[in-house]
Amino acid sequence: MKQSFVFSGSGGQGIMSAGITLAHTAIDMGKHSTFLPEYGPEQRGGSAKCTVIISDGEIISPLPKKCDILVAMNEQAYSKFIDDVKAGGTVVVNSSRVKDTDRQDVKTISVPVDDVALELGNVKVANTVLIGVLIGATEIISREAVIASLGEKFKEKSPKIMELNVAALEKGIEFGSKA
């Protein structure tokens, strides 16, 4: 089993952080993973994209042309990368920002990620909502492993941050499972 993910959006949306969390969690679960970021030259607000591969076996090439799962956090990202999803693949769109989805041969999961995160109290947890969606919609990583991985990531922050992220994760799982 080998799956490739592309996370895309703009700088500051937590794209890289989401990708690293996913890859890290997969490694913790005993799988192989690679994470490859692509940045624009801007420090803030430019385009951001990363590719994560998760596999039971050794990963040879980290540069797939097409991905199994695309996460698009804004319109630009959606239109730029939608053609790179394999037929039969999955697209998770941030419906707070992406209004029109047009590919019929992929499964589209629309989640108002920004709104959900804002409701929870901080737009910064949008990327954790996303991870939750991926847990709910695919079986590649487990809820427990992500929580452990987040615990490691936020171990030096206040417990409130961890609580907020767990809530975001649960909310995402809810959306993902329904899809």
Place this chain on the structure above:
Amino acid sequence: MPSYKRPSALLPMSTGYCPGCLHALATRLVADVVDELNQQKNAINVISVGCSALNLYSWSGDEIGAAHGRAPAVATGIKRCLPDRLVFTYQGDGDLAAIGLAEIMSAANRGENFTVIFANNQTYGMTGGQMAPTTLIGQKSTTTPFGRDAATTGYPLKMCELISVLEAPVFVARYALNSPKGVMDAKKGIKKAFELQLAGKGFTFIELLTNCPTNWGMSPLDTLDYMNTNTIPYFVPGVYKDKEGEK
């Protein structure tokens, strides 16, 4: 009684400098001070490109040749790894004030704990007397055959003045080697700089005004007079910064 013996920091050989060249005297002053401070085995001489490179063969202790202008960078690498050694660069004006301007200013600004000996003879001696960044206005060189013209080449760079406005350097001074007093003062200045370095105080910079009889096209004695009338009024000798002395 003053000693006229060869300092042990120098090998028993001729320096290779032209007759009447004050580089030889500058080298000797540095060697004398190394001897007086008993640093022959502790000193590391970072030698630059140009006539100053002739020192490679006459220096008796540890030494390393650096690329043109890069001696302060090389000295930085050495001193950071061997903080207890007495490290100094010996550089000419083309090396230090043109191609190596970034390296000297940055090393000085970082406050690297080594000493720079800067021999300023207002010419590129080894390559045949081209205009240096320190060549005086009106002074002839093989690339300013009608004399240096400020309109197209700007003005001679005053390195002591430039370095003295930086925060980090602890001792910055200029001496002219064309008089016995200048020579005695220069030796004291070099000694003070080395002592400050050995005490871990920081960056020290000694500029020595020298001559180039060959490329100036003058007899050695005439160069000394020329320095009095032309060089010294522009490159005024003196202590430009003495952080410890001010305390």
Place this chain on the structure above:
Amino acid sequence: MEKRFMKGCEAIAEAAVRGGCRFFAGYPITPQNEIPEYLSKRLPEVGGAFVQGESEVASINMVYGAAATGTRALTSSSGPGISLKAEGISYLASAQLPAVIVNISRGGPGLGSIQPAQSDYLQATKALGHGGFRAMVFAPATLQEAVDLTYNAWEYAERDRGPVLILMDGCLGAIMEEVELPEMKELNYDNTEDWCLARVNGREDSHMITPILPELALEMLNKFKGMTYKMWEMADVKVEEYLLDDAEYVVVAYGIAARVAKEAINTLREQGHKVGMIRPITLYPFPKASLDNLDYEKVKAIIDIEMTIPAQMRDDIELQVKGRCPVHEYGRSGGILLDDDGVLEAIENIVKGGA
């Protein structure tokens, strides 16, 4: 052995420290900034020194100074910065000082693109500086290989007393993979060899390190180095030969390109096509024998795959193929990455076209 999920630049920085590196000087340039950033924190922890130079030129000369003291010294940069370091690298070669240089390469020429590319093969293998010297060039394909090669790079640099280059592209610098980190090497600096300025105060002999030599001495050095390079070809070539025994088509690729090519080769093998690969790990010394010894009764074509246009390794390949079969090339450049589909299609076109 300690396993960590690490970013390429940080993995080689840590491997350098564990391999004995105690001095780093460098200047910011994308995509290698994580190396100096990591080392600015890590080196002081182990008693080493970190300096952010005022330029690449200054940084390589700081490394030259540090290397002269017997300290294991490192600098890193990317294409445009390596060009600036060329002067200092040449001086390291002439003064016979060991140092390791990392190039995390990007699209070129000129300022080029900050995105990954394999555009510096010729610079790395033919002319890393003026004067006609060579440096051993390691080109890892995975982070584990990058860690292992970096960890041992100073052993080669000190054995042969000269610069060693580690050439990676921006993908490998930025990618995160799991790596096993080796133990910290225990080095005894007090017994430093007589080629360096003494580390111990009061050493009786003095030493001159010079990048300028009298003519006869310089020619002797050049002859000696010529012999050293021949020795590398006999003893130090590192290469991966993949499924060559029955291969009718042989891909030659290094670094990230080799990983993409291997994926394509596996797919083609499943379809019954006899495709294999030669992956140089040392770009210099180049694995000449691997190419020269192919069975050209069987091999129908060689395909040079590089993330640069035009292909730069091709001349080295053709010198060994000696016209015994056609040589094709495929690449992307300017910061546009190779990808699985593109490489598969390129190889497929040649294999199925029967070229």
